[in-house]
Amino acid sequence: xxxxxxxxxxxxxLGGQIDxxxxxxxxxxxxxxxxxxxxxxxxxxxxxxxxxxxASSGRTSxxxxxxxxxxxxxxxxxLVDADDAFDPVSAAAAGVRLDKLIWVRAAKSAxxxxxxxxxxxxxxxxxxxxxxxxxxxxxxxxxxxxxxxxRLRRAVEHxxxxxxxxxxxxxxxxxxxxxxxCVRERADWSGAPASSRLLRGIRVKGKWDRPPxxxxxxxxxxx
Numbered sequence: 001x002x003x004x005x006x007x008x009x010x011x012x013x014l015g016g017q018i019d020x021x022x023x024x025x026x027x028x029x030x031x032x033x034x035x036x037x038x039x040x041x042x043x044x045x046x047x048x049x050x051x052x053x054x055a056s057s058g059r060t061s062x063x064x065x066x067x068x069x070x071x072x073x074x075x076x077x078x079l080v081d082a083d084d085a086f087d088p089v090s091a092a093a094a095g096v097r098l099d100k101l102i103w104v105r106a107a108k109s110a111x112x113x114x115x116x117x118x119x120x121x122x123x124x125x126x127x128x129x130x131x132x133x134x135x136x137x138x139x140x141x142x143x144x145x146x147x148x149x150x151r152l153r154r155a156v157e158h159x160x161x162x163x164x165x166x167x168x169x170x171x172x173x174x175x176x177x178x179x180x181x182c183v184r185e186r187a188d189w190s191g192a193p194a195s196s197r198l199l200r201g202i203r204v205k206g207k208w209d210r211p212p213x214x215x216x217x218x219x220x221x222x223x
Contacts, residue, residue, distance in 0.1 A: 029127070029162050032069035032095075033062065036180075043178065048153045048163045050172045053182030059134060060085075062182065063166050067130065068095035070162070075127025078102040078120045082113040083135035110141045114148055121155045121163065129156075133167040141171050149175040 028042035036042075043049050043066070053059045068091075070077050077100060079086060084105055092098055104120070106113035110133055117131045133141050153175040156163040165172060170179055 027160070029073075030069050031062070032065040032072075036062075040178070043162045043164065045160050045162050046157050047177035048149075048156060048165065048172055048175055049178040049180070050170060050176040051164060051166045051180045051182065052168060052170050054168060054184075055134075057182040057184045059166050059182045060132075062180075063130060063132060063164065064091055064094045064096060066128065066162075066164060067091065067101065068097075070128040071095075071097035071100040073127065074100065076100055076102070076125060077128040077130070078104060078117075078126050080104045080106055080113045080116045080120070080129070080131040082106045082110055082131070082133050083108055085132060085135050108136075110136050110144055114144055114152060117163070118152055118155055121152070121159065121161055124159065124161075126161050128162045128164065130164040130166070133165065133171075136167065138167075138169050141167055141169070144171065146173065146175070149173070 026044040026046050028040070028044055030037050030042040051059050051062055067077055067079065072095065079101060081103060086103060088098055088103070091101075102120075104116050106116055113131050113133060113136075117129055120126060120129050149172045152163070153172075165176075170176075170181070172179075
């Protein structure tokens, strides 16, 4: 049976027309990393993006790049820092405009960080809200219920805000429209003798867990 005939039958039963137009793709914002932006075109606004990986996996470098790109577009951004791990000096050196960034310290509590992010999103006016749980013990983050993640996702829907969470493990699961796992592949050194070599950066492999079907890629994260 053709789609047009099926649509007519549904309309005759329901007594009205059905709009079968596909949902428009959300607007995206660049991450500042060409290898990522060339695959997906950036991070979707009005959606939750989850970045996760172990220490030294490049997850923090990716977050700083996202912040630098967003503040460089003159967007007001907010960073909810659950573990007081943010270094403003190194962030500014990496291109983050601190005059466009609100830094919220969440008293080493994953639950408080989530509540703070929710309040910021509901307040509106932000191009990016990021929540850094990278140094929070995974057991503490796992205590956040899926219902709370779903509420956070609903809060950002239909807004121009990019919502990003960073952690050691995946937590938001199906509430995230995009899940990026960061894995350290190798370290890049300069200099010949082992005793005087200088660490220039780490090579990071990115793996998309959601949506499926996207290929893996790698980029160089500075140290």
